Amino acid sequence: MDSNGQYEQRIVWTVIDTGIGPLLLAATRDGLVNVVFHATGAVRRKALERLAARLGTEPVEAPGSPLLTEAIRQMEAYFAGRRRDFDLPLDWSLISGFNREVLRELVSGVRYGSVVGYGDLAGRVGQPGAAQAVGTAMGANPLPVVVPCHRVVGSDGGIGGFGGGVDTKRQLLALEGVLPEPLF
Structure with missing residues (x-):
């Protein structure tokens, strides 16, 4: 909690390799918040800077977080042709x-x-x-x-x-x- 007794927003992220190239997956405590294509070098840095600016906190690389672990599992199954739908909590805060x-x-x-x-x-x-x-x-x-x-x-x-x-x-x-x- 921060000094005002509010829970601080936390953004965790990782990059996974897929059949369409590297994808950045980012999540908050509410759900998956961002997926970014071609997530290497400058594209990844710009995406993380944009997330920090929009959500007010610095994203932390945390591929082992429970939500990202599940998102990775579902993405891998989708790209392998074993999954048709995603069953993940989504954080819609970047769009209205x-x-x-x-x-x-x-x-x-x-x-x-x-x-x-x-x-x-x-x-x-x-x-x-x-x-x-x-x-x-x-x-x-x-x-x-x-x-x-x-x-x-x-x-x-x-x-x-x-x-x-x-x-x-x-x-x-x-x-x-x-x-x-x-x-x-």
């Missing part, structure tokens, strides 16, 4: 409003091996004209892979954008059987 609403609908309503259009997802949250805002929400997703923004595609059949890069999105969709394995 419409973006949070869209991401919660994505988690609950778009299952493994399926995709949804940006406009369709907007309609599911009662904003049928907000396809572009859904794209913005996907780009702001602090929990990619676990909150499966890779499952959101263009209504014209295009793959759409992706914070981890279009190649990463293709790999995730191939893993889930939505796309054929990339040839190269």
Whole structure:
């Protein structure tokens, strides 16, 4: 506890190797709070600085923390094709409003091996004209892979954008059987 009798926020983190490259996993006492693609060198440092600024405390590397241990186990099973859903507590404190609403609908309503259009997802949250805002929400997703923004595609059949890069999105969709394995 701090001097005011409040429990201090604690952020623990680790980096794991996956089939799509290194992922930074960060958690608070409330749940997994951030997943970051391509988490080496400057990308990792910038992500940790951003977390410290947003949550008001310095992240601590702690791969053995219970929540991170479970997150690693579930990630490894997902990338090995043995897990379709994540069952982890999530800390939504890095996202709010419409973006949070869209991401919660994505988690609950778009299952493994399926995709949804940006406009369709907007309609599911009662904003049928907000396809572009859904794209913005996907780009702001602090929990990619676990909150499966890779499952959101263009209504014209295009793959759409992706914070981890279009190649990463293709790999995730191939893993889930939505796309054929990339040839190269």
